[in-house]
Amino acid sequence: xxxxxxxxxxxxxxxxxxxxxxxxxxxxxxxxxxxxxxxxxxxxxxxxxxxxxxxxxxxxxxxxxxxxxxxxxxxxxxxxxxxxxxxxxxxxxxxxxxxxxxxxxxxxxxxxxxxxxxxxxxxxxxxxxxxxxxxxxxxxxxxxxxxxxxxxxxxxxxxxxxxxxx
Amino acid sequence: xxxxxxxxxxxxxxxxxxxxxxxxxxxxxxxxxxxxxxxxxxxxxxxxxxxxxxxxxxxxxxxxxxxxxxxxxxxxxxxxxxxxxxxxxxxxxxxxxxxxxxxxxxxxxxxxxxxxxxxxxxxxxxxxxxxxxxxxxxxxxxxxxxxxxxxxxxxxxxxxxxxxxxxxxxxxxxxxxxxxxxxxxxxxxxxxxxxxxxxxxxxxxxxxxxxxxxxxxxxxxxxxxxxxxxxxxxxxxxxxxxxxxxxxxxxxxxxxxxxxxxxxxxxxxxxxxxxxxxxxxxxxxxxxxxxxxxxxxxxxxxxxxxxxxxxxxxx
Numbered sequence: 440x441x442x443x444x445x446x447x448x449x450x451x452x453x454x455x456x457x458x459x460x461x462x463x464x465x466x467x468x469x470x471x472x473x474x475x476x477x478x479x480x481x482x483x484x485x486x487x488x489x490x491x492x493x494x495x496x497x498x499x500x501x502x503x504x505x506x507x508x509x510x511x512x513x514x515x516x517x518x519x520x521x522x523x524x525x526x527x528x529x530x531x532x533x534x535x536x537x538x539x540x541x542x543x544x545x546x547x548x549x550x551x552x553x554x555x556x557x558x559x560x561x562x563x564x565x566x567x568x569x570x571x572x573x574x575x576x577x578x579x580x581x582x583x584x585x586x587x588x589x590x591x592x593x594x595x596x597x598x599x600x601x602x603x604x605x
Numbered sequence: 606x607x608x609x610x611x612x613x614x615x616x617x618x619x620x621x622x623x624x625x626x627x628x629x630x631x632x633x634x635x636x637x638x639x640x641x642x643x644x645x646x647x648x649x650x651x652x653x654x655x656x657x658x659x660x661x662x663x664x665x666x667x668x669x670x671x672x673x674x675x676x677x678x679x680x681x682x683x684x685x686x687x688x689x690x691x692x693x694x695x696x697x698x699x700x701x702x703x704x705x706x707x708x709x710x711x712x713x714x715x716x717x718x719x720x721x722x723x724x725x726x727x728x729x730x731x732x733x734x735x736x737x738x739x740x741x742x743x744x745x746x747x748x749x750x751x752x753x754x755x756x757x758x759x760x761x762x763x764x765x766x767x768x769x770x771x772x773x774x775x776x777x778x779x780x781x782x783x784x785x786x787x788x789x790x791x792x793x794x795x796x797x798x799x800x801x802x803x804x805x806x807x808x809x810x811x812x813x814x815x816x817x818x819x820x821x822x823x824x825x826x827x828x829x830x831x832x833x834x835x836x837x838x839x840x841x842x843x844x845x846x847x848x849x850x851x852x853x854x855x856x857x858x859x860x861x862x863x864x865x866x867x868x869x870x871x872x873x874x875x876x877x878x879x880x881x882x883x884x885x886x887x888x889x890x891x892x893x894x895x896x897x898x899x900x901x902x903x904x905x906x907x908x909x910x911x912x913x914x915x916x917x918x919x920x
Contacts, residue, residue: 493789494788494789496788497787497788497789498784498787498788498789498790498791498813498814498818499785499812499814500789500813501813521789521790522712522713522714522788522789522790522791523789524817524818525817526815526816526817527815527817
C-alpha cells in the first residue's frame, strides 16, 4: 500500500540497502557545511546555528548536510524556511535515525524512532499513528494518522479531537 | 477546426508617448467591465493585422480596469510594432487572455529586478506588485540616454531602490556589485535585449546563482534565421517538405492540418508537438533545458529539424 512513486519523501531519506554503519563519532549528529563553514551537532542545534548563518549569507552559497535522514530532514526544513533552494543543497543520509512525526489529530510533532509504514503510538495523544510516506518540506516532519480510524468502534472513532490538556 | 481560445474584444482607450519611439496603449473592454487579473510579468498576445505579437503588461495585474502595454517601434521589424503605433483611441483590438512564464516567486525574500531598454515593461509590472504587497525589491534599469520609458513610474514606486544606469559601463559594473551582496532567498528577474539577458544570467551563474533563482523574459528582438529545409514525417505516414524560411507550423497549415497555436514565436507553448523520430533543433523559449535535451517534443512555430527528417505526431 506504500506507493513510493509519488512520495514527497526525498530519495536520500528513503530506506536503502542495509549496511553503511554510521561513523561512531557522528552517530545521531548532523554535519552542515555552508560554503566552507562547518556546523555539527544535534539536528535542532545545527538548524538554529544554520539559520543564523544564512541570515548573514549572500546568494551563491551552497549547503551540504550529512547525518541521519531524520535529522537531515529537520535541518533541511530550517534551511528552506531561511530561503535556500533545492539546487543549493546536497544531502547525504547515513541511515534512518529518529524522525519527526506530525500527528494529524492532536497536531503535535514528536520525535519517534520509526520508518515509513510503521505504526507507533503518538507520544502526545496516544493514538496509533501510521507513518505515511509524506514529509513536509516546511516542517521536516512525516505525516502520521490514526491507522485504525475506519475500524474502531463508533464511540472511540467519534472521540473528539480535543486539544491536549495544558 | 481551430477555435479561438479565450479571445478578448478590446478597445483603445488612450495612447501616449512614453519615450521617443515608445508608445503606451491603454486597452479596455468596450462596456467598461473589469478585465481578468493576471500574474505580474504577463504578456498579452494581440492580433496585429496579419500577425500576432506578445507584449508585456505593465500593471500589477490585480483587478485590472484596463490592460496597458508600451511598445517600441521597430522600423525594420515585421510590422507588429508599427501596427500598434498606428492605433488610435476607439480602435478595436483582439487579444488573448494574458499568459506568463515570468511570474514572481512568492516565497522569495527579495526581488532583484533588472531591466534593459524596452524590457522595462514586465519589470514595471513586477515592481508594482512588489510595492503593492510590500515585498523587498531592488531595480537596476539600463537604457540609452533619452530613450528611457517609465522612469517616472519606477521612481515614484520605489524611489531609492531604483537605479537608473544610462551608461553601459555603469550598468555592467553595478551589476557585478549587486550580484554578490544579495541576501539568501533573493530571486532575480531580467528582461531586455538578448545580449543583456545573456550577460546578466552568465555573470550570475558564474557568481554562484543557481538556476532556480534566475528568471528571464526574452522578447521578439532575437530574430531567427530561416533555417535549413527538412522533411517532416507525420504519424499518418504523409511526408511534408518544410522549406527554409517556412516554419513547421506554417508547412503543416498549408496541408490543411490545424495545429493549436498562439504566439508563433516560441513563447506560449501552445503548438507543442511530440517528436517520434529524428532530432529537433530547438529555438523556443518555452521548453526547459531538460525537456529540450529529452528531444521528444518541439514547438512547431520556431523549432526545426537537426538533420534531413523529423517524425512528429499530431495526435
